[in-house]
Amino acid sequence: EQQVQQSPASLVLQEAENAELQCSFSIFTNQVQWFYQRPGGRLVSLLYNPSGTKQSGRLTSTTVIKERRSSLHISSSQITDSGTYLCATMSNYNVLYFGSGTKLTVEP
Amino acid sequence: AQTIHQWPVAEIKAVGSPLSLGCTIKGKSSPNLYWYWQATGGTLQQLFYSITVGQVESVVQLNLSASRPKDDQFILSTEKLLLSHSGFYLCAWKGGREQYFGPGTRLTVL
Incomplete structure (x- = not known):
């Protein structure tokens, strides 16, 4: 069973368009973290957002823990x-579960 | 500032051969450390975690083992590699509630 689901699986945008990525999770958690995985594989932490809305530059995450979902909004894509x-949530047992990711392609 | 290093950067190994991957974190005392694995095109899975020297908890059984010989070091190993061990291995540490990842090791088993 996949504990974390992400949608869409892939997304193609024109430069300057906005993107909305969704994450839902089946486990009880109070920790949600969003990552960017570079083409070579390296993970970059984008936002840690256990609840409410958090912003970092062009990224805005909204997490509603009671509904077990989180979203990541990317404005003015480049x-x-x-x-x-990637969206990830941590269980009470020190285990971080990842979704399968949303592959974003931004075209000129 | 904390830095996390992984070695080697990449490995090509034969089925049945031994493996040892390393992870070192500097600038953080007594960190929680984690190992993850990602098959090509697959989802990241946590393999092990350690909250203190000498103590390692297994999360997923993949015929791998892990050890924490020093406060700043986490080792992933096996005596006999399988084809299914191919993939990308990431080490991470926990700062506050967030996890931060190393650059990873890409393993190809032939």
């Missing part, structure tokens, strides 16, 4: 935003 975005 070509360099292309890559895979």
Whole structure:
């Protein structure tokens, strides 16, 4: 069973368009973290957002823990935003569960 | 500032051969450390975690083992590699509630 589901699986945008990525989770958690995975595999932490709305630059995350969902909004997309975005949640047992990711492609 | 290193960067190994991957974190005392694995095109899975020297908890059984010989070091190993061990291995540490990842090791088993 996949504890974390992400949608869409892939997304193609024109430069400057906005993106909305969704994450839902089946486990009880109070920790939600969004990552960007570079094409070579390295993970970059984008936002830690256990509840409410958090913003970092062009990224805004909204988490509603009671509904077990989180979203990541990317505004004014750039070509360099292309890559895979991962949502992860941590269980009470020190285990971090990842979704399968949203592959974002931004075209000129 | 904390830094996390993984070695080697990449490995090509034969089925049945031994493996040892390393992870070192500097600038953080007594960190929680984690190992993750990602098959090509697959989802990241946590393999092990350690909250203190000498103590390692297994999360997923993949015929791998882990050890924490020093406060700043986490080792992943096996005596006999399988084809299914191929993939990308990531080490991470926990700062506050967030996890931060190392650059990873890409393993190809032939």
